[in-house]
Amino acid sequence: MSRTIPARPGRPSAAPLPQRKISLSLRMKRISRAWQLYVLLAPAIIYILVFKYWPMYGVQIAFKNYNPVDGFTDSPWVGLTHFIRFVNSYQFGQVVGNTLWIAVLGLLVAFPIPIILALLVNQLQSERFKKFTQTVLYSPAFISTVVVVGIMFVVLSPRSGLVNNAVQLAGGEPIFFMGSAEWFRPIYVISDVWQNAGFSMIVYLAALAGIDPALHDAAKVDGASKLQRIRHIDLPGIMPVVTVLFILAIGNLLNVGFEKALLMQTPLNLSTSEIIQTYVYHAGLQQAQFSYSAAIGLFNSLLNLALLLFFNTVARRANQATLW
Amino acid sequence: MSLTTNPRTIDKPTPTVSRGHLPRPRPTLRDRYGDRLFNIAATGVLLLSILAVVYPLYFIVIASISDPNAVYEGKVWLFPSGVTTEGYERIFADSRIWNGLGNTVMYTVLGTAISVSTILCGAYALSRKDMPGRKILMLLFVITMFFDGGLITKYLVVRDLGMLDTVWAVVLPGAVGVWNLIIARSFFEHTIPNELREAAQMDGATDFKFFFKMVLPLSKPLIMLMIMVHVVAHWNSFFDALIFLNDDSKYPLQLVLRNILIQSDVSSTGTTGGDIESYAAAQRIAELTKYAMIVVSSLPLMIALPFMQKHFTKGAMIGAVK
Numbered sequence: 001m002s003r004t005i006p007a008r009p010g011r012p013s014a015a016p017l018p019q020r021k022i023s024l025s026l027r028m029k030r031i032s033r034a035w036q037l038y039v040l041l042a043p044a045i046i047y048i049l050v051f052k053y054w055p056m057y058g059v060q061i062a063f064k065n066y067n068p069v070d071g072f073t074d075s076p077w078v079g080l081t082h083f084i085r086f087v088n089s090y091q092f093g094q095v096v097g098n099t100l101w102i103a104v105l106g107l108l109v110a111f112p113i114p115i116i117l118a119l120l121v122n123q124l125q126s127e128r129f130k131k132f133t134q135t136v137l138y139s140p141a142f143i144s145t146v147v148v149v150g151i152m153f154v155v156l157s158p159r160s161g162l163v164n165n166a167v168q169l170a171g172g173e174p175i176f177f178m179g180s181a182e183w184f185r186p187i188y189v190i191s192d193v194w195q196n197a198g199f200s201m202i203v204y205l206a207a208l209a210g211i212d213p214a215l216h217d218a219a220k221v222d223g224a225s226k227l228q229r230i231r232h233i234d235l236p237g238i239m240p241v242v243t244v245l246f247i248l249a250i251g252n253l254l255n256v257g258f259e260k261a262l263l264m265q266t267p268l269n270l271s272t273s274e275i276i277q278t279y280v281y282h283a284g285l286q287q288a289q290f291s292y293s294a295a296i297g298l299f300n301s302l303l304n305l306a307l308l309l310f311f312n313t314v315a316r317r318a319n320q321a322t323l324w
Numbered sequence: 325m326s327l328t329t330n331p332r333t334i335d336k337p338t339p340t341v342s343r344g345h346l347p348r349p350r351p352t353l354r355d356r357y358g359d360r361l362f363n364i365a366a367t368g369v370l371l372l373s374i375l376a377v378v379y380p381l382y383f384i385v386i387a388s389i390s391d392p393n394a395v396y397e398g399k400v401w402l403f404p405s406g407v408t409t410e411g412y413e414r415i416f417a418d419s420r421i422w423n424g425l426g427n428t429v430m431y432t433v434l435g436t437a438i439s440v441s442t443i444l445c446g447a448y449a450l451s452r453k454d455m456p457g458r459k460i461l462m463l464l465f466v467i468t469m470f471f472d473g474g475l476i477t478k479y480l481v482v483r484d485l486g487m488l489d490t491v492w493a494v495v496l497p498g499a500v501g502v503w504n505l506i507i508a509r510s511f512f513e514h515t516i517p518n519e520l521r522e523a524a525q526m527d528g529a530t531d532f533k534f535f536f537k538m539v540l541p542l543s544k545p546l547i548m549l550m551i552m553v554h555v556v557a558h559w560n561s562f563f564d565a566l567i568f569l570n571d572d573s574k575y576p577l578q579l580v581l582r583n584i585l586i587q588s589d590v591s592s593t594g595t596t597g598g599d600i601e602s603y604a605a606a607q608r609i610a611e612l613t614k615y616a617m618i619v620v621s622s623l624p625l626m627i628a629l630p631f632m633q634k635h636f637t638k639g640a641m642i643g644a645v646k
Contacts, residue, residue: 041461142625
């Protein structure tokens with residue numbers, strides 16, 4: 001590279017800020033030297049621009065009346081019409097209520113169980129049994145949602161299902177689990193624990209493995225019982241991980257399990273199984289009300305983001321680990 | 325491996341060796357009665373959990389080879405009764421299953437290849453602290469973790485791109501997970517020493533050459549992890565296919581399964597008998613086929629699980645240390 005850059009004609013003047021000029025050219029030099037890195041990054045950048053930012057740009061149709069001819073940009077603005085229509089629709093209370101029910105129930109039940117499992121597994125004396133337990137408990141995570149819901153349908157079938165056979169053996173009446181609104185939530189949460197608790201446990205086990213064994217040895221010398229050691233060493237030791245995962249779970253509160261809810265839906269349990277996202281799917285893709293359902297989706301995202309920010313702030317106030 | 329010297333790398337000890345390598349102190353008088361009770365309770369709880377996970381799966385397997393009437397009457401609990409392979413025969417005779425399987429294999433191979441190569445290249449670039457604009461570019465990715473355009477606009481974009489009903493609609497829209505990108509980036513940051521790069525540059529290696537000749541061969545555990553994560557995800561996914569594909573000859577296995585297992589689309593099971601009796605029999609055969617179908621579709625991943633376990637455990641660890 002040449003040491004000086006000749007002032008090009010037509011430019012105001014090259015004189016005023018020579019220092020800045022050099023740093024700029026240096027920066028250009030660094031950038032051009034790294035061109036191969038940018039080439040490596042290019043496919044990923046193109047991907048997020050097309051499949052993440054373009055849809056994000058398209059979110060404006062929530063405030064417009066989308067029509068395919070005009071596209072995202074030129075469709076006419078209608079302001080908050082779609083949001084108002086959603087809030088006033090008779091499904092609003094039901095759909096939002098169902099979503100919160102599943103989310104909160106899932107969080108209360110499905111979040112602590114992996115922690116408890118990890119604490120128990122960590123206490124096991126036999127390495128072999130430990131490994132075996134881990135493998136077995138997390139194997140359902142590799143079964144697809146479709147198959148898990150398929151298992152529910154056959155195992156809970158009122159005519160020939162395993163569970164109803166047991167119910168009848170105990171002298172009860174067969175229950176049509178998948179066709180009843182009051183059973184949707186318990187089945188949803190239990191199957192979630194069944195499928196995912198083992199997999200979530202692994203992160204906590206990893207965190208437990210990072211706890212200094214000297215702490216346990218010292219506590220043992222002092223005569224601490226196992227329960228006391230779990231309470232005073234293990235639990236505080238994994239607390240940062242627990243907090244971060246809790247905040248992440250909150251951030252995903254309204255998103256998780258949408259596919260499963262959709263698969264579990266039958267005409268008979270819709271009154272509890274229709275959640276915001278399945279409603280978006282039905283209204284948007286099946287009935288082609290693009291703007292209306294985009295508005296509902298946006299409502300869901302914003303609610304989610306608000307929850308995430310709120311709990312992150314709470315965690316920071318409480319001096320716990322935070323996401324950022 | 326040499327990587328173990330860095331505590332933040334992927335090769336941390338797996339959780340199963342939690343107490344390190346120190347000899348466990350022998351039980352002393354201090355090991356109280358309560359501790360023993362606790363051990364028994366803990367083992368009991370875990371055994372019950374194992375049973376709760378395993379029994380439904382075990383039942384599915386034995387039901388799939390049992391006489392459907394015995395299953396129907398609730399006679400099958402611990403052992404198969406009246407062994408039959410009719411369920412499996414029907415599946416293997418069903419062209420939808422084979423077609424779906426073929427599609428799934430194609431989507432899985434293509435999708436995994438696209439995702440893994442994009443993620444590895446992108447993550448490496450982002451791991452290079454000397455790349456100008458690194459922070460802003462990273463931010464561009466992180467933002468998408470907290471806010472996305474939603475289902476509808478994603479659908480409209482894919483439609484505007486003319487990808488509906490094509491392979492690309494299944495393999496492209498979910499190709500790069502930011503979480504995976506971050507995992508890969510932190511792997512590169514912690515395992516590829518700067519000195520190595522400087523030495524290679526001194527010898528005249530370009531960034532391309534260094535990446536392909538040095539970084540990738542050093543990153544086999546990461547590559548394995550990424551391949552597995554994507555193979556499992558593609559094998560199990562159905563939703564993108566559900567919204568983007570109309571032509572049922574392009575359906576992946578999971579979507580075919582959904583239609584048969586959940587929507588109870590029994591057309592393949594043949595019999596459309598008129599009287600109640602044969603209808604009931606057809607129903608039972610259909611149930612039998614469902615059991616067999618669950619087994620067949622889950623078997624590949626279950627068999628591969630022991631081989632994949634190591635890599636997934638490591639993945640959870642990188643995720644945990646962020």
